[in-house]
Amino acid sequence: MDLAFAPELEIFRAEAAAWLEEQLSGPFKDLRGLNNHVDRIDRRREWEQRLGSAGWGCIGWARPFGGRDASIAEQVVFAEEYARARAPARIGHIGVELAGPTLLAFGTDDQKHRFLPGIASGGTIWCQGYSEPNAGSDLANVRTKARRDGDRYIIDGQKIWTSMGAIADWCFAVCRTEPGSVGPKGLSFLLVDMKQPGVTVRPIRQMTGDSEFCEVFFDGAVADARDRIGAEGEGWKVAMGLLGFERGVSTLAQQMHFRNELDEVIGIAKRNGKAADPLIRQRLAQAHIGLKIMRCNALRMLANAETGGPGPEAHTYKLYWSSWHRDLGELAMEVIGPQAEIGENAERFPALTTMFLMSRADTIYAGTNQIQRNIIAERALGLPREARGQ
Numbered sequence: 099m100d101l102a103f104a105p106e107l108e109i110f111r112a113e114a115a116a117w118l119e120e121q122l123s124g125p126f127k128d129l130r131g132l133n134n135h136v137d138r139i140d141r142r143r144e145w146e147q148r149l150g151s152a153g154w155g156c157i158g159w160a161r162p163f164g165g166r167d168a169s170i171a172e173q174v175v176f177a178e179e180y181a182r183a184r185a186p187a188r189i190g191h192i193g194v195e196l197a198g199p200t201l202l203a204f205g206t207d208d209q210k211h212r213f214l215p216g217i218a219s220g221g222t223i224w225c226q227g228y229s230e231p232n233a234g235s236d237l238a239n240v241r242t243k244a245r246r247d248g249d250r251y252i253i254d255g256q257k258i259w260t261s262m263g264a265i266a267d268w269c270f271a272v273c274r275t276e277p278g279s280v281g282p283k284g285l286s287f288l289l290v291d292m293k294q295p296g297v298t299v300r301p302i303r304q305m306t307g308d309s310e311f312c313e314v315f316f317d318g319a320v321a322d323a324r325d326r327i328g329a330e331g332e333g334w335k336v337a338m339g340l341l342g343f344e345r346g347v348s349t350l351a352q353q354m355h356f357r358n359e360l361d362e363v364i365g366i367a368k369r370n371g372k373a374a375d376p377l378i379r380q381r382l383a384q385a386h387i388g389l390k391i392m393r394c395n396a397l398r399m400l401a402n403a404e405t406g407g408p409g410p411e412a413h414t415y416k417l418y419w420s421s422w423h424r425d426l427g428e429l430a431m432e433v434i435g436p437q438a439e440i441g442e443n444a445e446r447f448p449a450l451t452t453m454f455l456m457s458r459a460d461t462i463y464a465g466t467n468q469i470q471r472n473i474i475a476e477r478a479l480g481l482p483r484e485a486r487g488q
Contacts, residue, residue, distance in 0.1 A: 104171070107171055107172065107175055110172050110175055110176075111175045111178075111179060114154070114175065114176045114179045114180075115179045115182070115183065117152065117154065118179060118180065118183040118185055119183060121148065122183055122184070122185060125148075126141075126144075126145055126148070126186075128141065129141060129142070129145055129185075129186040130183075130184050130185070130186070131184045131186075132186040132187065133186070133187050133355070133449065134187065134308055134310065134452070135187055135189050135261070135262060135310050136308045136309060136310055139189065139265055142186060142189045143189070143220065143223075145186060145220075146188065146189060146190045146220030146221075146223075147219060147220035147221060148220070149188075149220055150164060150218055150219035150220035150221070151219070151220075153165075153166050154176065155190070155194065155217075155218045155219065155220055156194055156198060156214075156217065156218040157172065157173060157176055158170070158172075158173045159198065159202070159214065159218060162211075163202075163210065163211075163214035163215055163218055164214065164215050164217075164218025164219055165218060170400050174397075174400060177351035177354070178351065178354050180351055180354075181351040181352075181353075181354030181355050181357075181358070182354055184358065189223060189262060189265065190217065190220055190222075190223055190224070192223075192224045192225055192226055192261065192262055192266075193217040193222060193223065193224035193268075194217060194218075196224070196226060196270075196340055197213070197217065197224045197226075197268075197270050198213075198214060198217045198218075199340075200270070200327065200336065200339065200340045201213055201214055201327065202214070203339055204287075204327050204328050204336050204339060205327055208324065209289075209324075209325070209327065213268075213289070222267045222268060223262060223265055223266045223267050223268075224262070224266055224267070224268050224269065224270065225260050225261060225262045225263045225266035225268075225269045225292070225314075226260065226261065226269070226270060227242075227257040227260060227269045227270060227271030227272065227273075227290065227314065228240075228257070228271075228272055228337070229257060229258050229259045229260075230242060230255070230256060230257055230258055231256060231258055234259075234462075237272070237337065238281045238282040238285075238334065239281075240255075240272050240273070240274060240285065241255060241274060242254070242255025242256065242257065242271065242272075242273045242274065242316060243255055243273060243274050243275075243277075244273035244274065244275045244286060244288060244321065245275075246275065246323070246330075248323075249322065249323045249324070250320050250321065250322050250323055251273070251275070251286075251288060251320070251321045251322075251323065251326070252318055252319075252320060253271070253273055253288070253290065253296075253316040253318075253319040253320070253321060254316055254317060254318065254319075255273065255315075255316050256313060256314065256315050256316070257269075257271065257313065257314040257316075258302075258313045258314075259302070259311050259313075259463065260299075260311055260312045260313065260314045261310055261311045262310075262311075263292075263299050263301075263311060263312035263313075263314050264299055264301050264309065264312050266292050267291075267292055267293060268289060268290065268291060268292060269289075269290045269292050269314070270287065270288070270289055270290070270327070270340075271287075271288050271289075271290050271316075271321075272285055272286075272287060272288075272333050272334075272337050273285065273286055273288055273333070274286075275330055275331060275333075276330075276331055279331075282334035283331065283334070284331055285331065285332075285333035285334050285337070286326055286328075286330050286331060286332070286333040287326065287327045287328055287332075287333035287336040287337060288321040288325060288326050288327075288333075289321060289325040289326075289327065290316075290319060290321045290325075291320075291321075292314075294319060294320065295318075295319075296316060296317050296318040296319035296320065297314065297315070297316060297317075297319045298314070298315040298317065299312050299313075299314050299315075300312055300313050300314075300315070304455075305455055307447070308452075341464070341465075352419070353389065353392055353393055353396065353419075356389055356392075356419075356422075356423065356426070357389060359426060359430070359450065359453055360382075360385055360386065360389060360426060362449075362450060363382070363385075363426070363429060363430045363433050363450065364382055366430075366433050366434055366450075367382065367433045370433070370434075370435070372432075372433045372435075378429075378432070378433065381429050382429070385422070385425070385426055385429060388422045389422070391418075392415075392418060392419055392422065395411055395414070395415060395418070396415065398411055399411055399412045399415065411478075413470075413473050413474045413477055413478040414474060414478070416464060416465065416470055417467055417470040417471065417474070419460075420457075420460035420461045420467065420470075421461060421467065423457045423460050424457045424458065424460055424461055426453075426457070427450075427453055427454035427455075427456075427457035427458070428454065430450045430451075430453065430454055431450075431451070431454050434448075434450060434451075438450065438451045438454070439451070
């Protein structure tokens with residue numbers, strides 16, 4: 099996929115860049131460069147709604163659902179320009195990148211028309227109810243129960259590490275609907291209203307001082323049967339399909355954000371003299387090369403997605419970027435030196451220190467590096483389980 103020589107894409111790129119610059123230099127200039135998901139929530143909701151009203155919220159979706167029918171190439175261009183403009187991290191990203199594509203792939207027409215416009219307009223914020231205290235990378239071990247009661251489900255259980263849980267309007271949750279079932283069998287994929295009795299959200303304080311994720315308790319919460327995606331007991335299929343969307347167009351925006359972080363590290367190294375250290379220079383060069391490789395692989399993934407489905411290279415992406423980002427965080431701390439350990443505003447660390455701390459989780463969430471290697475062995479290379487480690 100070569101985006102550089104398509105004139106129509108450059109016209110589209112200019113349109114997107116001009117709109118973003120107008121907004122981020124004008125009414126939303128206070129949000130430029132805001133990368134966390136916890137500050138200025140009211141303003142962030144306004145930003146999501148501004149994106150939606152201008153048709154930039156979910157450009158790849160069909161127009162009846164609030165999109166622009168944009169091609170994958172156009173989606174890539176917008177994602178890159180969004181990151182290049184240092185637009186704020188999207189608090190609607192779980193709906194835009196996960197819930198929405200899952201509804202498009204597995205949802206009924208009724209579900210699509212009821213839920214997709216709210217995501218595209220920025221009016222509805224979503225969170226993901228996957229992990230539990232005893233079910234992290236081992237997602238099939240979930241114990242949250244959903245008991246069928248007529249045309250609804252009664253939900254009891256606990257989810258943890260729920261990003262955006264404190265502000266979300268809706269949650270998609272994997273629940274056990276077949277009593278006595280184990281593993282991936284007997285699970286269902288339910289859409290749950292977070293603003294109802296029976297749902298308790300408790301923010302989890304992180305070492306960065308922020309609380310981007312939460313633990314969620316369901317105590318008799320209700321989900322309508324019509325809000326189950328897929329057949330009862332087939333939630334595992336839907337859940338696994340959703341995880342595939344994490345390797346979509348948003349990967350290019352993520353890489354542009356990584357580029358901004360790397361440029362900042364390079365700038366600090368030049369200013370404080372660390373760039374004179376040949377070992378530091380070599381590591382900076384390796385980080386640059388790694389980012390180039392990441393981009394090429396992402397474009398290859400997207401090119402395959404446009405012609406059919408993701409190829410085996412998609413299985414390598416999460417392992418590669420998470421390890422690269424963790425290494426960049428360690429390099430940033432060495433370049434900055436002791437000053438990186440000094441917090442600002444009583445508790446808040448500088449942005450690169452926060453990046454370093456958060457990058458420790460990159461190799462754990464959404465499947466640890468060990469789990470990712472198992473996935474590569476089984477799904478990409480076709481190795482039998484007993485061949486691992488041989």
